[in-house]
Amino acid sequence: MHYQFTYSTYQRPFRQPLKTSHGSWEIRAGIIITLTDGAGRSYQGEIAPIPWFGSESIEQALSWCQQLGDKITTAQIYRIPDTLPACQFGFGSALIAFDPQPSIAVSPLDMSALLPSGTAAIERLQALSAQGYSTFKWKIGVLPIAQEMPIWRQLIAALPAAAKLRLDANGGLTYPLAEQWLETCSQEARIEFIEQPLGVDEIDRTIELAQKYHTPIALDESVATCDRIEAVYAAGWRGIYVIKPGIAGFPWRLGDFIARHQLDVVFSSVLETSVGKTAALQLASTLKLSRSMGFGVDEWFSEIAR
Numbered sequence: 001m002h003y004q005f006t007y008s009t010y011q012r013p014f015r016q017p018l019k020t021s022h023g024s025w026e027i028r029a030g031i032i033i034t035l036t037d038g039a040g041r042s043y044q045g046e047i048a049p050i051p052w053f054g055s056e057s058i059e060q061a062l063s064w065c066q067q068l069g070d071k072i073t074t075a076q077i078y079r080i081p082d083t084l085p086a087c088q089f090g091f092g093s094a095l096i097a098f099d100p101q102p103s104i105a106v107s108p109l110d111m112s113a114l115l116p117s118g119t120a121a122i123e124r125l126q127a128l129s130a131q132g133y134s135t136f137k138w139k140i141g142v143l144p145i146a147q148e149m150p151i152w153r154q155l156i157a158a159l160p161a162a163a164k165l166r167l168d169a170n171g172g173l174t175y176p177l178a179e180q181w182l183e184t185c186s187q188e189a190r191i192e193f194i195e196q197p198l199g200v201d202e203i204d205r206t207i208e209l210a211q212k213y214h215t216p217i218a219l220d221e222s223v224a225t226c227d228r229i230e231a232v233y234a235a236g237w238r239g240i241y242v243i244k245p246g247i248a249g250f251p252w253r254l255g256d257f258i259a260r261h262q263l264d265v266v267f268s269s270v271l272e273t274s275v276g277k278t279a280a281l282q283l284a285s286t287l288k289l290s291r292s293m294g295f296g297v298d299e300w301f302s303e304i305a306r
Contacts, residue, residue, distance in 0.1 A: 001074040004036040007065045009058075010273070014300050018271075019117045021141040021172025022052050028271045028301075029058050031065060035072070035094045045094030046276030048246045049086040053270075054200075054224030055247035056084045085225045085249040086270075092250040093279035101282060111135070112166060112266075113296035115155075117142045122154050128296075134163045135192070135292040141172030145180065152184075159190055164292075168195040171221050175205060182213035192291075193240055196220040200228075203235050210239050218242045218266065226253050233261060242294070245280040246270035255283055268294030 009031050017024040030048040047065075051057040064080070064087050077091045112135040113128045115121040121138050128136065138155060140148055152167075159165055173181065178197035185191040193216040198206050200222050210217045218240035223229045226249035229241065241263050247270055248254045258265055267284045269277065277295055284293060 001037070003072050003074075005033065005068055005070055005072045006036075007031050007033045009062070012271075012273070012301050015302055016116065016300075018300065019142050020139050020168075021170040030272065030276075031058070031061055031090070032273070032275055033065065033090055033094060035091075035098075037098060041098065043094045043097035044275050045090035045092070045097075045279065046246065046272050047086045047090035048270045048272040048276050050224075050244070050247055050270055053221055053244070053247060054228060055086045060084065061087050080250075082225070082227055082249065086247045088249045089246050089251060089279070090276070092252065093276070093282075096251065097279075110292055111296035112137050112268075112292045112294045114294070114300065115139075119151055119154075121151065122158055125155060125158055129158075129160055129163065133296060134160065135166070136163065137166040137168055137195075137294060139170065140167050140181065140194075141169040141177075145177055149184070156188055156190070161190075164190055164192040166192050166195055166218075168220065169197045171196045171199045173197045175209075178209055179213075182209060182215045182217075185215040186213055191215055193218040195242055196222060203232055203237060207236060216240060220244075220268070225249055226257065229254075229257060229263075233257075233263075240264045240266060240291075242266045242268050244268050244270045245283055246272050246276045251279065251283050255287060258287055264291075265289055266291045266294060269297045271297055271300065 012028045014026055017026045030046060033045045034042055036042040047061045049055040049058050049061055064084055077095055080088045080091060113133045115124050115136050115138045117139045125136055181194055195218045203222060220242040223232055223241045223243055224247055243265055245254060245267055267280055267289060
């Protein structure tokens with residue numbers, strides 16, 4: 001099957017920089033692709049890389065698009081290499097959109113809301129709680145633990161009784177710091193999990209931590225792509241997988257592996273536009289995921305794109 005192919009780039013500045021243990025992120029750049037078949041039907045996909053997370057760079061994705069010209073075949077899409085997982089998702093989600101699909105009905109309040117780092121999280125948590133959100137994510141490992149732990153205690157005090165808090169370290173903790181957080185959080189049932197406490201290459205030590213502490217651990221950077229998901233599963237990880245579909249690879253490969261192995265999964269945003277978000281939620285709806293999804297990020301942008 002042949003398709004006409006066009007693409008356009010975008011840049012969306014954040015209202016305020018998103019600070020993680022990887023550094024400060026100020027602008028989300030990406031690519032919207034459009035495939036048009038012989039009958040004139042057109043569907044879009046989104047390429048939204050996060051290179052420090054395990055995907056290709058925006059420059060590599062652009063280079064791939066540029067070498068295609070104005071046409072692409074189904075066979076070419078299937079041959080997109082695993083080194084371009086965000087391209088795989090963008091082209092793959094546009095391709096499968098040509099098949100009839102059921103409508104998506106996902107409430108915004110089924111989403112986890114991303115809080116800003118530091119003390120700004122406390123006021124934001126209260127505002128989002130008033131809007132009806134009940135699951136929140138807060139970045140740790142951004143400040144020294146002596147500064148973050150008092151803020152954490154204030155967050156817990158402000159957290160509604162039935163709410164849940166996810167702590168995301170982005171692989172930025174040492175083993176002793178991870179133990180300190182896990183030990184402290186074991187006294188608080190509203191901590192849903194600590195996400196990616198150790199680095200990507202420390203899966204054995206992460207499994208060890210998961211066996212030692214009551215607080216659940218989730219993997220994120222360690223399971224950024226389909227290759228990594230399959231490798232971590234083979235290494236013995238049976239905990240929570242926080243997966244960003246937008247950079248994971250082909251949606252059919254991702255969905256099949258999750259379903260076959262009945263993984264405990266949280267789908268999470270790559271700060272994409274509604275094009276990529278819709279594709280990710282479409283995949284989620286076929287998998288019947290039970291945990292709140294991490295797409296409560298719209299307020300991080302000045303305006304909602306597309």
